[in-house]
Amino acid sequence: MYFNGTAQVNEKGHLQIGGVDTLDLVSQFGTPLYVYDVALIRERARGFKETFDKLGVKAQVAYASKAFSTIAMVQLVEEEGLSLDVVSAGELYTALAADFPVERIHFHGNNKSREELEMALEKGIGCIVVDNSYELQLLERICGEKKQKANILLRVTPGIEAHTHDYILTGQEDSKFGFDLQNGQAEAALQNALNSQAFEVLGIHCHIGSQIFETTGFILAAQKIFEKLNEWKQRLSFEPAVLNLGGGFGIRYTNEDEPIAASQYVEDIITEVKNLAQHYNMKMPEIWIEPGRSLVGDAGTTLYKIGSRKEVPEVRKYLAVDGGMSDNIRPALYQAKYEAVLAGRPLEKANEVVSIAGKCCESGDMLIWDLPLPESDDNDVLAVFCTGAYGYSMANNYNRLPRPPVVFVENGEAQLVVRRETLDDLIRLDLSIQTKIKN
Numbered sequence: 001m002y003f004n005g006t007a008q009v010n011e012k013g014h015l016q017i018g019g020v021d022t023l024d025l026v027s028q029f030g031t032p033l034y035v036y037d038v039a040l041i042r043e044r045a046r047g048f049k050e051t052f053d054k055l056g057v058k059a060q061v062a063y064a065s066k067a068f069s070t071i072a073m074v075q076l077v078e079e080e081g082l083s084l085d086v087v088s089a090g091e092l093y094t095a096l097a098a099d100f101p102v103e104r105i106h107f108h109g110n111n112k113s114r115e116e117l118e119m120a121l122e123k124g125i126g127c128i129v130v131d132n133s134y135e136l137q138l139l140e141r142i143c144g145e146k147k148q149k150a151n152i153l154l155r156v157t158p159g160i161e162a163h164t165h166d167y168i169l170t171g172q173e174d175s176k177f178g179f180d181l182q183n184g185q186a187e188a189a190l191q192n193a194l195n196s197q198a199f200e201v202l203g204i205h206c207h208i209g210s211q212i213f214e215t216t217g218f219i220l221a222a223q224k225i226f227e228k229l230n231e232w233k234q235r236l237s238f239e240p241a242v243l244n245l246g247g248g249f250g251i252r253y254t255n256e257d258e259p260i261a262a263s264q265y266v267e268d269i270i271t272e273v274k275n276l277a278q279h280y281n282m283k284m285p286e287i288w289i290e291p292g293r294s295l296v297g298d299a300g301t302t303l304y305k306i307g308s309r310k311e312v313p314e315v316r317k318y319l320a321v322d323g324g325m326s327d328n329i330r331p332a333l334y335q336a337k338y339e340a341v342l343a344g345r346p347l348e349k350a351n352e353v354v355s356i357a358g359k360c361c362e363s364g365d366m367l368i369w370d371l372p373l374p375e376s377d378d379n380d381v382l383a384v385f386c387t388g389a390y391g392y393s394m395a396n397n398y399n400r401l402p403r404p405p406v407v408f409v410e411n412g413e414a415q416l417v418v419r420r421e422t423l424d425d426l427i428r429l430d431l432s433i434q435t436k437i438k439n
């Protein structure tokens with residue numbers, strides 16, 4: 001069995017994370033429960049920063065908070081000295097509520113509203129990543145009205161296809177994100193931005209996709225961007241102070257995945273950018289990256305109580321848990337795969353193969369297909385690993401299931417950082433009808 005971070009088996013034979021027995025967590029907080037190994041998040045954050053420091057490159061590592069955004073997580077990001085990427089007023093509001101330094105917040109999104117852009121300007125956030133010409137014009141108008149200047153990056157789409165699931169590709173030509181780099185769209189936007197009093201153009205941004213296992217895509221993107229930068233240097237006298245190459249670094253969910261070390265992604269990217277800058281005789285830009293999954297993905301574990309069991313003779317054994325696509329939509333959305341153990345006896349030999357079903361009214365609500373497991377019953381707790389990214393952040397109330405709480409564990413202590421939703425929370429926004437419909 002593969003354990004990462006501080007996960008281990010304790011003297012009782014139970015799964016322990018952050019020095020805390022997971023069965024004690026279940027007694028205290030119930031199930032389903034998201035558990036985060038804080039030491040592992042810190043280790044990942046420091047890994048990125050140390051690699052940049054070692055390479056002597058000016059950089060910002062901005063945590064992509066879409067992966068998992070709560071006040072406590074943002075506070076942790078601040079403690080570790082990272083920057084923060086937000087994509088909505090909600091994520092920005094969370095960052096502000098956590099007192100995150102505004103100058104280190106970067107605002108993303110392909111359809112930011114007027115209200116969101118105004119909020120970003122009013123709060124003085126560090127940088128807006130402009131995605132399209134509609135937004136560029138809107139932001140220019142707002143800056144004019146407010147007599148303010150905005151620091152911007154232009155997001156470009158380099159026209160390459162990284163090897164990952166179709167739904168999480170973003171760098172290909174036919175994408176809803178960014179200015180097309182190849183067909184003149186990006187150059188026209190840059191020219192407009194440079195000619196406007198409203199903007200300080202810090203540089204260029206590009207994000208090619210998510211859960212990527214090789215550096216070739218990032219390198220190709222950098223090459224394509226530099227080819228254009230070289231043209232823009234001649235034609236527009238523009239050299240970027242910042243090059244943001246996005247996130248997307250893949251992690252290990254199951255033993256089918258073979259990610260490379262985070263430091264390797266950074267080293268390969270930096271080596272290439274240094275070569276390109278030298279080749280085109282340009283200043284080495286400050287490098288920004290935006291890891292989400294690779295900072296929090298494998299630090300999260302979800303604990304479920306096992307419930308009903310159904311056998312389809314000679315076909316399959318279904319084992320249902322008390323959560324599902326409402327707390328982890330990734331298997332249903334991307335056919336994502338996970339590994340799991342019984343939290344009370346993780347080392348016990350498997351003697352059956354079961355498929356883990358969620359409790360939502362959808363046939364597609366399956367968390368894991370064909371999982372080898374020791375025979376279990378409703379006294380058992382299932383621990384599903386690597387649920388830290390895009391689990392809680394994509395959780396929903398389908399079937400009016402309350403969203404689970406989140407617990408941080410570190411050095412033998414557990415801290416509740418998001419409480420469990422109650423049934424009252426579920427109807428909190430509902431309003432009764434006021435008028436009787438008369439015939």
Ligand SMILES: Cc1ncc(COP(=O)(O)O)c(C=O)c1O
Pocket residue numbers: 064067085108170207209210211246247248249290291292293294389
């Ligand atoms: C613009 C941008 N930056 C960063 C990320 C973070 O990606 P990941 O969690 O794969 O590192 C995403 C999501 O894919 C993104 O869209």
Ligand SMILES: N[C@@H](CCCC[NH3+])C(=O)O
Pocket residue numbers: 066168210211330334389390
């Ligand atoms: N939510 C996706 C990744 C998309 C990232 C945001 N651009 C996942 O769970 O893998």
